[in-house]
Amino acid sequence: xxxxxxxxxxxxxxxxxxxxxxxxxxxxxxxxxxxxxxxxxxxxxxxxxxxxxxxxxxxxxxxxxxxxxxxxxxxxxxxxxxxxxxxxxxxxxxxxxxxxxxxxxxxxxxxxxxxxxxxxxxxxxxxxxxxxxxxxxxxxxxxxxxxxxxxxxxxxxxxxxxxxxxxxxxxxxxxxxxxxxxxxxxxxxxxxxxxxxxxxxxxxxxxxxxxxxxxxxxxxxxxxxxxxxxxxxxxxxxxxxxxxxxxxxxxxxxxxxxxxxxxxxxxx
Numbered sequence: 515x516x517x518x519x520x521x522x523x524x525x526x527x528x529x530x531x532x533x534x535x536x537x538x539x540x541x542x543x544x545x546x547x548x549x550x551x552x553x554x555x556x557x558x559x560x561x562x563x564x565x566x567x568x569x570x571x572x573x574x575x576x577x578x579x580x581x582x583x584x585x586x587x588x589x590x591x592x593x594x595x596x597x598x599x600x601x602x603x604x605x606x607x608x609x610x611x612x613x614x615x616x617x618x619x620x621x622x623x624x625x626x627x628x629x630x631x632x633x634x635x636x637x638x639x640x641x642x643x644x645x646x647x648x649x650x651x652x653x654x655x656x657x658x659x660x661x662x663x664x665x666x667x668x669x670x671x672x673x674x675x676x677x678x679x680x681x682x683x684x685x686x687x688x689x690x691x692x693x694x695x696x697x698x699x700x701x702x703x704x705x706x707x708x709x710x711x712x713x714x715x716x717x718x719x720x721x722x723x724x725x726x727x728x729x730x731x732x733x734x735x736x737x738x739x740x741x742x743x744x745x746x747x748x749x750x751x752x753x754x755x756x757x758x759x760x761x762x763x764x765x766x767x768x769x770x771x772x773x774x775x776x777x778x779x780x781x782x
Contacts, residue, residue: 516543516596530574532762535581537574537604544597546574548740548761549719550637552709553684554578555760555767556721561585563632566674568619568667569593573601575635580610582764588612591619591626619662619670626674633680634671638664640686664689668696675726687717697722703730705769708737714744723769735770
């Protein structure tokens with residue numbers, strides 16, 4: 515748990531979305547990678563809507579989303595005080611509208627509990643505490659592993675959504691059964707989008723989306739492939755054209771469209 519603010523010499527400022535977003539990040543600690551950028555790009559937010567991120571870290575996903583969709587109002591919840599301060603700074607320095615609250619998911623502040631949001635997003639810790647490999651810094655350990663089960667994350671997200679609102683999570687593929695069980699308990703119209711590092715390799719990550727008080731058949735979409743080729747053959751950028759545009763420009767990454775259901779004649 516990182517409580518004390520980061521000193522200036524402990525931070526770097528890095529370009530995201532081709533420089534459209536510039537984020538302060540710790541030199542030694544949790545640093546945002548591809549995952550929050552993909553999550554942010556997948557959110558179908560519109561100007562005038564509200565977005566809440568649970569466990570927002572340094573605010574990478576919120577900043578990328580609010581830069582792409584000008585006019586959204588952001589809120590974040592982060593339990594590590596140093597990262598909550600950093601997330602607020604990143605929103606402010608990029609000229610974005612939003613408030614980051616330093617709080618635990620199990621004890622949200624009244625300012626969050628009194629609201630309902632159009633979108634709730636989350637990139638929960640990828641490892642349970644007992645399975646996590648300890649990283650170098652304690653604050654990075656908090657971001658990588660957590661005591662709260664995914665069921666709690668999803669339940670909190672559902673309670674904060676407006677009717678018809680959308681929850682979108684990114685998570686390790688090996689935790690998909692746990693995540694889907696949590697989604698099925700309180701959300702409907704579920705859509706799964708597996709993320710494969712390469713076409714011939716199994717999914718490493720998944721995006722899972724559900725809607726509050728909505729019902730529709732579950733859909734497993736064709737995979738999103740990050741890199742060209744079946745193997746890593748040389749150093750350098752190997753992202754697919756779609757992924758490269760999302761990482762380097764404020765471009766959306768919409769979920770594949772639902773195919774209309776065909777009414778089949780009943781069997782005799």
